[in-house]
Amino acid sequence: MSAAPKDINSIRPWRTIERRKSRKIRVGSVEVGGDAPIAVQSMTNTLTHDIEATVGQTLALQEAGADIVRVSVPDPDSSAALRAIVDQVQVPLVADIHFHYKRGIEAAENGAACLRINPGNIGGQDRVREVVAAARANGCSIRIGVNGGSLERELLEKYGEPCPDAMVESALMHARMLDDENFHDYKISVKASDIFLTVAAYHQLAEATDAPLHLGITEAGGTRIGTVKSSIGMGNLLWAGIGDTIRVSLSADPVEEIKVGFDMLKSLGLRTRGVNIISCPSCARQGFNVIETVKTLEDRLAHISEPISLSIIGCVVNGPGEAMFTDIGFTGGSAGYGMMYHAGKKTGKTDNEDMIDDIVRSVEERAAELRGA
Incomplete structure (x- = not known):
């Protein structure tokens, strides 16, 4: 097979996204910030102390391409289970900690790669110091996670309601508590379910700190509406160069969050994992059933992790033009x-009966070439 087409960004400069310059931290083996690829993550919804269930879901997320997986650690049984879970997966784990500082210490000691915690919620600077000491001793980073639905009472009294100023003030207050301990291996999120609030808060925060930013529209809803909300809000920020790691929050199988996250990044040319299918909506001109073909190809090509573009167009009006800029086309x-x-x-030519097998074979051959290279 001949070489892939020239990188489209090099000949279409208006597609270029200049990423915000942030400092780089590590979440286990994964770099976040700086020039590192934007990491895609999700969160398990199993009871963390159910080790078998949590390992199973984490492995499914890992297989789907997750760079990082978060697990909830609300009690001692969950923090104790972390050690067994970490030993059975390859993806780094973030321990989700709320209020009790001892869970953060335990999670760091039991193999968590990162703690999601708000320093101001765990009982003062002395306790923050203990958590930071455990994080530092175990090579653990921290995510400051501000949420529009759980802002501090004094900020709500000051501003009257959740707003960008309140969310950023909360984030920077938590960050100062870590900075005061000379701990800078942290990233920050300022999530809300309101797209406008979220986007405005992240833009403001991006100007106020060089910490890497974790993006998300929290409590976005089910698969369809949650995907739409996340794509609008996070897409706006990513297009502006803001964001170092993302989580698409869906009331759905967590694996769907990974799929949507990668599709979002692929659409912006920021990550290229897997097959990017470009297909038409179909019309009376189609020479085959486009919709069913694309559904089948999505399933049969889900195992491909190499970056390959594939155009599936129903007729010759746009098909040859789309094929000019894809690895494989039909x-x-x-x-x-x-x-x-x-x-x-x-x-x-390929007849319609054989086209799916021929397309899959062509994609798999291209994937093998890329692996060999």
Whole structure:
């Protein structure tokens, strides 16, 4: 197969996204911030002390491509279970800690790569100092997680309601508590369920700190509406160059969060994991059933992790043009046949009955080439 087409960003500069310059930290083996790829993460919804269930869900997220997985640590049984869970997975784990500082210490000692914690909620600077000491001793970073639904009472009294100023003030207050301990391996999030509030808060925070930022629209809803809200809000920020790691919050199987997260990044050219299918909505001109074909290809190509672009277009109006900028393409024709393309070049006709097998074979061959290179 011939070489892949030239990087589209090099010939279309208006696609270039200049990422905000942030300092780099580590979450276990994963770099976050600086020039590191934007990390995609999700969170388990199992009871963490159910080790088998939590390991199973974490492995499913890992297989889907998750860079980082967060688990809730609300009690001593959960923090104790972390050690067994960490030993059975490869992806770094973030321990979600609320209010009780001892859970943070235990999680750091039991293998968590990061603690999600608000320093101001755990009982004063002395307790923050203890958590920081445990984090530092165990190579553990921290995420300051500000949420529009749980702002400090004094900030709500000051501002009257959750607003960007209140959220950023909360974040910077928590950050100062870590800075005062000479601990700078932290990232920050300022999430809300309101898209406008979230985007405004992140823009303001991005100007106020060089800490890496974790993006998300919290409590976004089910798969469809949550994907829409997240894509609008997080897409706006990512396009502006803001964001070093993301979590798409969906009331759905956590694996769907990883899929949507990668699709979001692929759409902006920020990550390229897996097959990026470009397909038309179909119309009366289609030479084959586009919708069913794309559904089938999404399932049959889900195992491919190499970055490959694939165009599936129903007719010759747009098909050849789309194929010019994809690794592999198929354009519907007449009399039950369509045209295959590799790197924008015609490679021959394929009948509609065999096209799915031929497309899958072509993608798998391209993936093998990329692995070999």
